[in-house]
Amino acid sequence: MSTAIALFTRNLRVHDNPVLHAAARAEAVVPLFVLDRAVLDGPFHRPNRARFLHDCLTDLRDRLRELGGALVVRDGDPATEVARLAEEVGADAVHVAADVSAHSYAREEALRAALPDGLLHVHDDVVTARAPGLVTPSGNDHFAVFTPYFRRWQEAPLRRVVPVPDAIRSPRVRRGGLPSRNELIAGSPSPDLPAGGETRARERMAEWYRDGVADYASGQDDLAADATSRLSPYLHFGCLSPVELVRRAGIGDPERAFVRQLAWRDFHHQVLAARPGAHDRDYRTHHDRWRADPDALRAWQEGRTGVPIVDAGMRQLAAEGWMHNRARLITASFLTKSLYLDWRLGARHFEDLLVDGDVANNRMNWQWVAGTGTDTRPNRVLNPVRQAQRYDPRGDYVRRYVPELAEVPAVRVHDPHRLGEDELDRLGYPPPLVDLAEATERFRRARGKA
Template structure:
C-alpha cells in the first residue's frame, strides 16, 4: 500500500488524532513528521514556551516508540521539508490537520502545489469540538454573537473519537533531527484531564473566578498544542460552565476562519486613536503599574507562562481602557509569554476586552480595585505574586495610595478615574 505521511502541527497526541489514525489506516508504512519552522519559533517566543513545545514533541516520540515507531523531526520551511520527506519515502498521501490562521492556509495551499501528483488530505475536525463552518447562521459565514452560536453548538453532531494506533512502522531510512528526552506533553495532559474531571470540575462554576483558588483546569496549554483532544475533553466533562468555555474556544476559531485578519485588525472598528506611551506600556509589561492586582497577573505570566483568566480580563482592561493603549501591544506580550498562546483565543479575547471584537458592551471598563475586592478579597493572590506587598493586611493590599512610604512599590501609573474618563471621552 506504500507510505503515507502524518504531519503533526498543533495536534501533538496519539489518542483521538484523526490525522495519525487516517495515515495508519491507509498504508503499511507511516512517517509521523513534525517540522520546526524557524519563522514561527523565533525570538518572539519565551524560552518557557519553546521548552513546552519540546516537552510535547518528546512525549509524542515516546508514545510512537512504544508502538514501534518514532517521530521524525525536521527543521526548516515546512512545505519544503514535507515535500522532501514525501520524495524520500515515495509517499502517496500526506495527512494534515486543517487550521484557520492565514499562516496555516498559506501553508496548505503551498503544500498542495509542492506535492504535485501526491494527494494532500486535510482533516478539519482535529482542533475543535465543533469545527468552523459546521454551524452557520442564515445567510452568513459565521456567528458574530456567542449566545446563538452556543445554542447551535450544543446541538451540533460531532465525529466519533478514534483510538491510538496499536503499531506504527516507520521507514528506517528516513532521517530525523534529535528529539531531546523530556517529560510532559500528552502523558501529563491526560493525567491532568483525569484529575480535573474527577476532582475540580464539580466546583468550577463556583470557583473559576477566584484568583487565589486553583479552580481552573490548567489544561489550556495542552489544548493549544493538541496534547489532549478537545472533543474527548468536552465529552468527559459533560454539559456545564466548563464546557461552555470550550464552546468559546470554538466560537473564536469560527470567527478567525471567516475573518483571518482579526489577528491584527479590529473586528468592529470603534475609531480608536490609541495613545503612544512606551513608559506606561513597559510598566504594564513588567508588572510595575502600581495597581497590585494588575501587577500580580502580569508577574504570574512571566513566572509561570500562564495567567488566571480573571486576571487576564483585569490586566487587558487596564491596558486598553484605563491606559488607552492598543490591544495589539497587549496581545503580542501575551503571545510571547503564554504557553497557551493560541492565535484565535488570544487575539479575539483581547478584542473582546478592548471593545473592538464581539462584546455586546464594548465600552465597559473593569475597575481593578473592585475586581480585586471581589475575586481576591483576602489579598492572597497579590501576596503570592507581588512579594514586596506580602506583609500588608487585606484591608490595605488592594489600595495602592496607602503603600507610599511603607514598601518599595511604585505609585500608580494612572489615576483610575481619569483613565476611565479619558477612554469614554475617546469612544464618544
Template sequence: MSRTTPPAPPSATSGGRVAVVLFTSDLRVHDQPVLRAALRGADEVVPLFVLDDGVREAGFAVPNRRAFLADCLAGLDAELRARGGRLVVRTGRVVDEVARVVAETGALTVHVAGGVSGYATGREQRLRTALAAHGCELAVHDAVITVLPPGAVTPTGAGSDHFAVFTPYLRRWETAGTRAVLGAPRTVRVPDRVASDPLPARTSVQNTSPGLATGGERTARKRFTAWLADGVSGIAGYEDQHDDLPGDATSRLSPYFHFGCLSPVEAVHRARQRGGPGAEAFVRQLAWRDFHHQVLAARPAAAHADYRPRHDAWRSDPAEIDAWKAGLTGFPVVDAAMRQLAHEGWMHNRGRLLVASFLTKTLYVDWRLGAAHFLSLLVDGDLANNQMNWQWAAGTGTDTRPNRILNPLAQAKRFDPHGDYVRRWVPELADFAGSAVHQPWRLEGPARARFDYPDPIVDLAESRARFERARG
C-alpha cells in the first residue's frame, strides 16, 4: 500500500507548532474536545487514524465494523476537507505509526480520547512511553466517548471506587452536570508534508451483513435530528415504545455512539431540550452506557471474568449452541432476534435481553460464548456495554436479581403480541395469523406439515428447574 500526499488545501500552511489528534472511537468534528484542544494549542494539526494491527490481531476488526468504519472515516475526511484539512490514515502498530508522524512533523503533543478497555489503557501507556523519547507529550481527554468520565462520580465511603448498582449511580449521574457542547471548528490546518495511506473502502470488505447500516457523522446527525422531531415513533414515544419489538421505535443510534460519530454529551443536551418522558427514558439509556464504562474501568477483568462469580458449571451442547446462533431454536421470538442480528449486524434492545437470557439461563451456556458471538456481528460491538450487558443477563454482573429468567413465550406475548416481529424475520411462519405464530409446534396434522420450522430444542419447565438446581 503506497502513501500519498494529497494537494494541500488553499488554507494549509507550513511551519509553526504541530499537534497530532489520534482519532479512535470519536470520529466526528462536532463536539470534539480532542480536536478542539489540539487546535487551541498548535498552528497546525495532524488528524490521524491508524488502522491498527493490534485491533485486528485481537479479533475486534470484524467485517461489519470494518465496513461501518470505512464509512465513518470517509465522512470524517469529508468534514475535515470542508474546513481546509484532511484525514491522515496510517496502517500498522498504533504506537509505531503515531511515533513516525511525530518524528516527521516535530509535533510536541498528541491528543487522544480516554478509553476504558484493557487495550485502550494499554495503548495510552505505550504511547506515553514512546512519545517521551521524542520529547512529545500525550494529552488524554475525558468525556469524549461517554457523557461523564468513568471516575467522575463514585460512592461515598471507604474502598468504593465505582458504583456496582445502577439506580444509585443514576441518581448521582443526573446531578453531576455535563460539560458544554463544543461547536465544530471552522478551520483545520494540516501540514501539507504528511503522507497518508488511502482511506479504506466499504466495498472492499467481504462477508458483511446484508442490511448493515451506513456509517458516518453526517448520517448520525441526520438520523438523530429526524428521531428527535418524530412525534410518533421518535423520542416523543420512546418511553412507551422502546421495548416494542415490531414497532422498532428505538433510536438505532448505538453504532454511531460506538464509533463516536455522535457525541453522547450533545445527545443528552438535545434530548433534554426536547423534554418529556421519552427524552428522560432516552437519557437514562445513555446513563446505562456510562454505568457500564465505569464498571469496566474499575474492573477491567470483567471483560472476560465473572464480575460476581456464581460458581456456574456451564453446559456445552454444540447442537443447541449452533441452533441458537442460526436462529433455529424452535422459539420464534428468539430465532427472529438472532436472524435480525445476522441480517443487520444489529438487534433490537429487547431482543438482546431475551436471547441472552435464553442462552445463559434456559440453555445454561457460558455468557462469554454469547458475548463473543455478538462481538463477531454487532456493528455497535462496544466491549464495555456488550460484556457487562451479557453479565447482567447471565446473573454474574450487576443485576440485583441474578436468577431472573426471561420466559420467551411470555416475552413474545408482551412485546410482540400479534407476532409481527416474528413474521418479519422468520419467513417460514409468515402465513400464521395472530399470536399463534409464537407456538407453532402446537399445531397438529396437515397444519403442522405446512411449514418447515423446528420443534423447541428445550423444554422450558425442565430448563428452569435445571438452572435453579445449578444456582442453588
C-alpha cells in the first residue's frame, strides 16, 4: 500500500491545497503538523498569531475528520519528526509547500538531508499565486519595481484550482494531540482578534466577493469605511488559497484592484526569495544613521505620539492584531521619516502584534516606506495630517480608536497643532512629539536631500 505524508506549514486548508491533493493520490495519507520548536520558542511566536494558529489547527483537524482522515501532531524539529514518521509508516513520498523565509529554506534543506533521495516533493503556488522565480525580467533574477512585475505577472500561467480530496484514508499511527490554547499561547492576545481557521476564512471570502469587493476600487483607502477584505490573516496562515482568490475574482475594476493587491503580495515574496538578507538588511541602503530615542519609540508603540491619525492606527493594531493598510503606511512613514527611527524597530513591533505578520510582506513593506526598499521615490514623506484629511475626512477613524478626541470636530481633530495645550490637558491627550515640518527637514538633511 502506497503511503504519503502531507506536511502542513502555511497551508492550513483542505480546499485548493496542492500538498494535500498530491498526497491523496496515495492509498494512505498522513496529514501532519509539527509544532516546530524553533518557531514556538522563538521571538516570532507571539500571542496573537498563537491564538489564531490554534483556531486554524482546530478547524483543520475537523475538516480532515470530515474527509475520513486524522491530523497527526508532533512536537519538535520538523526534519527529525518527519523522517521518524516516514520510516514508521513506510512513506513513499513527503509533500510540503515552498516558502521564502530563511526559516522555510532551512526547514526544506533539513528535510532533504533527513529523507531518502526522491522522497521529498516541494510544491510551488501554494503560499503565493505565482511562485517566486516564475516571473522574472530579462537579465535579472527578480523584479525590483512593481509595475513592470505586475504586467508580467498578469500574463504568467496560473495553475488550476485543485479539488478537495473525496476521502482520506490514514494508516494506523499515533495521532498526538493539539495543545490547548493556554499551552500554545504565552501572554495575552489582543482583545478583538478575528477567529482563525479555514471555515471562517471561506465564509469571509464569500462575504467579500458577494458584498464587499464591488466598493474596493473606490474605498480601499477610506480608513473609516473599513472597506478592505481583511483576508490577510487567512492568507498568511494558508487558510485560503491565493490562486483561488485570483480565479474567483471578476474582471471589473474593483476586482482588478483587489487582484493587484494579491500581486503586491507575490511581488514581495519574489524580492525576498531573491534577496534573503533583505529581511533585516537594507535592500537599497542610504547609509542612514538612525536616531536612538527609546521614549519616542515607546510613544509610537503605545499610540501616544500626539498625532491623531498615527495614534489611531497604532491603537487599532493593539486592539485587533490588524491595521488598515493605509494606516500602516502612515504609521510607518511617521516612525522612519518623521521620527527618523530604524525601520527594523517598527517591523519587529508589527510582528509582535499582527496576525498577518508575514516576513516577506511586513519587512518589504517597511523597507518600501522607509525608502530603503523598492520604492522608486525613496525620500517621499507621507504627511500624516494631509493623509488623515484625505483618507479620514470626517475624523471617524480617529474617533473610533482615540476616544479622548471623540468630541473634537473633524476640522480640528487631525491637526495636533490646532489643539491648544489647555485643551489637550483637558482631553488627556499628549502634545505632538515633533513639529512635522521640522521633522521632514531633519529627514531630508539626514538623507542629503535638503
